[in-house]
Amino acid sequence: MINKILIILILILALILRTIDFSSFSPGVYLDEASMAYDAYSLGMRGEDQYGKSWPIYLRSFAMYQAPLYTYLSILPVQWFDVSPVGIRIVSVIAGELTILLIYLLMSVVFPVFGKKFGLLCALVLAISPWHILFSRNALEANLGLFIFVLSLYLLFLGIFKKNKLAIFSGLVTLAITNHAYHSYRFTSIITLISLPIFFWQQITSVKKAYVIGLTFFCLIMIPQLSILNTTGSLRRLELLDYTSEKYFQQNGGPFHDLPLGRYMFIARALSSKVFDYLSPRSIFFDSDPAVTKSIQELSSFYSWMIIFYFWGIFAIIKKYHNRVFLFFVFIGLVSVIPAAITTDNLYLLRTLNYLLVVSIIIALGLMEALNLIKHRILKVLLLLVLLVVSLTNFNINYFHISKHESKGYYSGLFNEAYEYTKSHKNDHFVVDFRLPHTFGVALYVYKYDPNKWEKSINLDLENYYGDIPEPKSFVIDNLSIREIEWSNDVYKDQYLVGDEESLPENKALDNELTLIQKFTTDLDFRQALIYKTNPEQLCRKMSDEYKHVDNLNFLCKQYLDKK
Amino acid sequence: MIDLIKINKMVFLSIVILLLSTPWILELLKRSLLLSILSLVLLICLVIIFNKSSAKLYLTTGLVFLVFTITVFVVSFDKTIFSLTDLQLMEINARRSYYPQGVGRIFHNKISVIFYGYEKNVFFGLDPNLYFFASHPRERAGADDFQRYYPWLLPFLVVGIFEFAKKKPTVFFSIVIVTSLMNGFINYKSTFNSLLFFPLISAFIIIGLNTSISYVRKHLK
Numbered sequence: 001m002i003n004k005i006l007i008i009l010i011l012i013l014a015l016i017l018r019t020i021d022f023s024s025f026s027p028g029v030y031l032d033e034a035s036m037a038y039d040a041y042s043l044g045m046r047g048e049d050q051y052g053k054s055w056p057i058y059l060r061s062f063a064m065y066q067a068p069l070y071t072y073l074s075i076l077p078v079q080w081f082d083v084s085p086v087g088i089r090i091v092s093v094i095a096g097e098l099t100i101l102l103i104y105l106l107m108s109v110v111f112p113v114f115g116k117k118f119g120l121l122c123a124l125v126l127a128i129s130p131w132h133i134l135f136s137r138n139a140l141e142a143n144l145g146l147f148i149f150v151l152s153l154y155l156l157f158l159g160i161f162k163k164n165k166l167a168i169f170s171g172l173v174t175l176a177i178t179n180h181a182y183h184s185y186r187f188t189s190i191i192t193l194i195s196l197p198i199f200f201w202q203q204i205t206s207v208k209k210a211y212v213i214g215l216t217f218f219c220l221i222m223i224p225q226l227s228i229l230n231t232t233g234s235l236r237r238l239e240l241l242d243y244t245s246e247k248y249f250q251q252n253g254g255p256f257h258d259l260p261l262g263r264y265m266f267i268a269r270a271l272s273s274k275v276f277d278y279l280s281p282r283s284i285f286f287d288s289d290p291a292v293t294k295s296i297q298e299l300s301s302f303y304s305w306m307i308i309f310y311f312w313g314i315f316a317i318i319k320k321y322h323n324r325v326f327l328f329f330v331f332i333g334l335v336s337v338i339p340a341a342i343t344t345d346n347l348y349l350l351r352t353l354n355y356l357l358v359v360s361i362i363i364a365l366g367l368m369e370a371l372n373l374i375k376h377r378i379l380k381v382l383l384l385l386v387l388l389v390v391s392l393t394n395f396n397i398n399y400f401h402i403s404k405h406e407s408k409g410y411y412s413g414l415f416n417e418a419y420e421y422t423k424s425h426k427n428d429h430f431v432v433d434f435r436l437p438h439t440f441g442v443a444l445y446v447y448k449y450d451p452n453k454w455e456k457s458i459n460l461d462l463e464n465y466y467g468d469i470p471e472p473k474s475f476v477i478d479n480l481s482i483r484e485i486e487w488s489n490d491v492y493k494d495q496y497l498v499g500d501e502e503s504l505p506e507n508k509a510l511d512n513e514l515t516l517i518q519k520f521t522t523d524l525d526f527r528q529a530l531i532y533k534t535n536p537e538q539l540c541r542k543m544s545d546e547y548k549h550v551d552n553l554n555f556l557c558k559q560y561l562d563k564k
Numbered sequence: 565m566i567d568l569i570k571i572n573k574m575v576f577l578s579i580v581i582l583l584l585s586t587p588w589i590l591e592l593l594k595r596s597l598l599l600s601i602l603s604l605v606l607l608i609c610l611v612i613i614f615n616k617s618s619a620k621l622y623l624t625t626g627l628v629f630l631v632f633t634i635t636v637f638v639v640s641f642d643k644t645i646f647s648l649t650d651l652q653l654m655e656i657n658a659r660r661s662y663y664p665q666g667v668g669r670i671f672h673n674k675i676s677v678i679f680y681g682y683e684k685n686v687f688f689g690l691d692p693n694l695y696f697f698a699s700h701p702r703e704r705a706g707a708d709d710f711q712r713y714y715p716w717l718l719p720f721l722v723v724g725i726f727e728f729a730k731k732k733p734t735v736f737f738s739i740v741i742v743t744s745l746m747n748g749f750i751n752y753k754s755t756f757n758s759l760l761f762f763p764l765i766s767a768f769i770i771i772g773l774n775t776s777i778s779y780v781r782k783h784l785k
Contacts, residue, residue, distance in 0.1 A: 270717060273697040286687035290702070304683060313739075315729055346701045397671050401662040 001118040014127035018093050026149050028416020033139040034445035035061045037088035040074040042451035052455040053465050057224045058233045064235040064439040068139040069181040083448050088139045095147035095177045096136025100126050106154045110325045121364040128391050131301035145182030146353040160203040165210035172214030176221035184339040191335050199328045233466030243270050274341035294350045301397035303391050309366030333358025345448040414529035415439050417520040419446040429495040433503040434483045440475045440482045488493050497532045513539040588712035602632040603763045610767035642751035645681035688752035707753040724772030
């Protein structure tokens with residue numbers, strides 16, 4: 001009874017941390033979230049994505065070909081809560097909550113010797129870990145993928161240890177579904193499938209019929225992805241394997257050029273250094289993820305104090321608990337680092353959620369070992385409370401205060417604010433030029449633009465949906481022209497120019513007689529979204545004095561004045 | 565050490581040669597003979613501790629460690645963590661404004677900045693990439709990064725850590741924790757950053773190499 005109360009309390013705490021200040025934390029959503037929300041909106045409206053493709057296997061989005069499951073599950077929430085941060089993120093919140101519950105149940109199945117307390121500690125560590133809170137608060141397919149993966153493990157182990165044939169079958173089917181949730185599970189699910197019989201051969205042979213049937217369904221569920229295996233859409237993520245190419249080696253090989261088998265040594269060094277970067281205590285207990293949109297400022301994936309229990313847990317596994325289940329989890333955790341390590345991105349922890357989950361389990365083990373040394377229950381409770389207060393205070397400072405004010409620029413908050421402004425001035429025309437590509441996705445989201453109109457304007461060849469089609473360089477959405485600013489033309493028309501400090505530098509604005517109308521910025525003022533009004537008349541007067549001999553300029557001014 | 569020599573003189577010799585040709589010890593010899601000698605003495609003490617236990621040995625090791633640490637501090641104690649730059653002051657003031665009146669001072673003050681700087685030095689010292697890959701792929705701007713050990717020694721480091729932690733857990737955790745905490749007072753950009761770890765890591769590598777070679781020899785027989 002007490003265990004049920006405790007897990008409910010943990011789930012309540014987790015829910016509060018994942019939903020507090022939910023819709024107002026950042027003004028708007030990130031680019032990927034905007035694209036998913038718009039696709040969900042379009043699918044809910046007409047059964048087709050924003051490009052007119054009916055229920056695609058991968059969602060084209062910005063030619064990144066996202067796994068579709070998150071968007072499909074968001075169709076109803078987007079209809080209920082509108083195209084809004086709540087509408088698109090609620091699936092992630094629910095997935096995060098259920099993952100915490102599942103980890104508690106999973107640990108109870110695989111480690112019955114520890115009783116329920118280990119499961120409770122795992123759930124608590126996950127509930128308060130910065131990485132899990134952050135990823136549950138944002139619309140991230142990886143978080144959904146993690147939930148489905150943990151569900152599959154729970155079902156599989158239920159089947160393995162309790163000889164439950166239905167559970168084994170369901171576990172394999174669920175494992176196959178992870179492939180449709182997030183791309184890195186295309187690798188991890190296969191490795192899990194291969195390693196399960198290796199680690200638990202004896203147990204699986206007693207349910208082998210159910211295992212074989214489940215395996216068949218696993219393959220069937222993979223068929224849609226296999227049918228487009230040889231397309232750009234399927235292979236897009238593999239294009240990130242740039243450092244294995246000859247071209248990359250020629251540009252970055254350095255001293256390896258002079259060595260025999262230099263390219264292979266270069267690749268080996270790159271791979272091993274990246275793997276150890278993920279495994280480094282610095283990366284998971286101190287540094288923020290370099291991907292600023294997926295991190296909390298000055299707070300790592302775990303709190304610094306957790307390192308003590310992390311090493312305690314590892315030591316406990318080496319000394320006492322080197323059983324198959326722990327070894328299996330450690331193996332899966334280590335293996336899940338590989339898809340992330342073979343890309344050119346430095347430290348992108350979102351791609352290694354299985355690894356972070358395993359680290360959480362090890363921390364919980366270390367914590368349990370530490371608590372076992374304390375005799376008095378009151379002292380145990382006191383220790384946990386102190387750690388909880390320190391952690392939540394730390395999280396509050398770094399997330400709800402520092403990140404909230406200083407990460408607005410990275411969370412596309414500035415784009416959202418700018419587009420909200422342009423939307424509220426529908427009678428004016430805006431030329432939008434943000435240097436970050438694909439901000440048109442945020443415009444579609446903010447405007448809730450008619451998907452039928454958008455589809456017509458893009459006019460994508462649906463036969464080649466998963467192929468390599470060059471993206472248009474300009475888009476028109478309502479009163480917006482999203483393209484590069486033509487300084488020789490745009491400043492001679494009555495309109496507004498929207499951009500950032502790169503596309504609308506101050507000196508150019510001054511030279512072209514632009515008037516600053518709005519400036520959206522972060523608290524430390526290091527990023528801006530700017531809206532300028534053109535002043536063609538003033539500019540022409542200035543130009544006529546300075547550049548009488550430049551016919552083109554005079555022509556544009558003449559055109560403007562004629563219009564007036 | 566005598567036990568190590570007894571196992572196989574060639575094995576022991578090859579290990580010594582290997583470590584002496586390690587980039588770090590060569591770099592250290594160039595910069596400070598005293599620190600090189602102290603670090604090698606401490607290394608030998610740690611390797612002996614792995615095989616023997618005696619109060620005298622522990623005391624000697626502790627004293628050598630103390631002298632080594634003090635010498636490193638004299639050369640490169642990080643005073644900057646106790647003073648604030650203009651940028652840090654600006655940041656503190658800005659961040660205090662994120663809270664209701666007066667509350668911001670509790671969380672953003674000189675102590676919090678000092679603690680963060682200290683933490684940074686501690687955790688940078690715990691990064692294996694610093695030692696084996698010159699901090700690649702996330703090289704540290706302004707830091708004196710060079711490859712301290714050859715990457716192929718990394719598996720032997722892991723073996724050595726496991727062996728030492730299993731055999732002498734109290735000594736292992738004591739020395740790792742104390743070294744980490746002391747390393748926090750040395751700036752992560754300094755030439756002597758993480759030098760306190762050199763005897764420790766080298767000892768683990770030697771133990772790892774020795775364990776691996778013994779294992780292979782045992783199974784070949």
